[in-house]
Amino acid sequence: MRRQPHLVVAAALTAVLVSGCAAPPAGTDGELVDDWRELPAAQQFTPRAGDCHAVADPTVENHQPVDCRQPYVLETIHVGTFTGELAERPIPPRFHSAVMRPAFAECDAKARAFVGGDWRDGRLGVQAVPPSVPGWQGGARWFRCDLFVLSGHSSANGSPDSIMKQAGSLRDVLTGTSPLALTCFDLDDWYALDPVGCADPHRYEYVGIWTTPVQRRADVDRDPEAVHARCRTLVYRYAKVPAGREVRTGTTYRLPSEQGWARGDRGVRCFFWSGGPAINRSVRGSGASAIKIP
Incomplete structure (x- = not known):
């Protein structure tokens, strides 16, 4: 009597296998997948x-x-x-x-x-x-x-x-005039450049960009005098100092952020520095006397 269940299972399997070989129902071809819709192509x-x-x-x-x-x-x-x-x-x-x-x-x-x-x-x-x-x-x-x-x-x-x-x-x-343009700055309590209006007391004014050929950010500051010389040229141009004339003037500069440098920005931001006393006007186009420091 213990073998009877195995005989029943075997009979059931045989029935399934036999029915799988039987003729397909009317109106079908026996193929399971050939009538399925194709999946849409992956969209890029x-x-x-x-x-x-x-x-x-x-x-x-x-x-x-x-x-x-x-x-x-x-x-x-x-x-x-x-x-x-x-x-x-x-x-x-x-x-x-x-x-x-x-x-x-x-x-x-x-x-x-x-x-x-x-x-x-x-x-x-x-x-x-x-x-x-x-x-x-x-x-x-x-x-x-x-x-x-x-x-x-x-x-x-x-x-x-x-x-x-x-x-x-x-x-x-x-x-035109843009609120996003770099213009005039003064130092905050942490000696960082803080944007202010050019009609307000300030000591620094953005004058332009020098694109350095140096490939490593840390190497730019190895020769700061060379960078200041580049920035002085931009100060002269910004203030419209006649060509060939040299003026004792102040400069400072800032590098792009480390993230900006990594992205590919090699622009050194150059600023005019008043040398100490605050001014309340832009030095753009103002000539040699406006940028001269003692």
């Missing part, structure tokens, strides 16, 4: 110029563009394409790697055209962003050019980036 994520983002690192998972009239932190101003040997790599280039420099150069040029001037003359940052590893392996070869607003403190002092929320597109933001 591609960013779009004109998108604004409420998060600092929009990816496939959190890509939720917002209306640029609403608060955001990044504005995508251009989408480029990796080509050549770089596009043949099995993984995307790292965000801050040297091979991203050509992409950053393209973003740099696009940003200048977008804002109406050298973006480094304002409280602005630019970054070139590659796809994620899954996106790259899925065929994505784009890079995204993002523009963002920095705090007045971090942009003038080379301190760690502090990205500010912005409402409204940054297109043409440096044309």
Whole structure:
């Protein structure tokens, strides 16, 4: 009697196997999968110029563009394409790697055209962003050019980036008088440059950018006199000192933040320094007497 259950199971298996070989029901062909709908092709994520983002690192998972009239932190101003040997790599280039420099150069040029001037003359940052590893392996070869607003403190002092929320597109933001332009500064309690109005007492005024050929940030300060000499040339030009005339004047400078340097920014920010006494006017175009210090 104990063997009876095994006989029943065997009989049931035989019945299933036999029924599997039987003729298919009317109106069917016996194929289980040939009438299934094909799955849709995987959609590649591609960013779009004109998108604004409420998060600092929009990816496939959190890509939720917002209306640029609403608060955001990044504005995508251009989408480029990796080509050549770089596009043949099995993984995307790292965000801050040297091979991203050509992409950053393209973003740099696009940003200048977008804002109406050298973006480094304002409280602005630019970054070139590659796809994620899954996106790259899925065929994505784009890079995204993002523009963002920095705090007045971090942009003038080379301190760690502090990205500010912005409402409204940054297109043409440096044309004409702009609240984002670097202008006049004084020292705060921690001896950092603090933005002030040029009609208010101040000792420093931004005069322009010198792009250093040095590749390591730490090496720029190895010869500070050479940097000051470059900045003096910019002070003369800014104040419209006649060519060939030399004036004893004060200068200071600030490097890009470490994050900005890693992205590809090599612009040294140069400032006129009054030498001590505060002034309450801009020295732009004011001639040699305005920038002369004792």
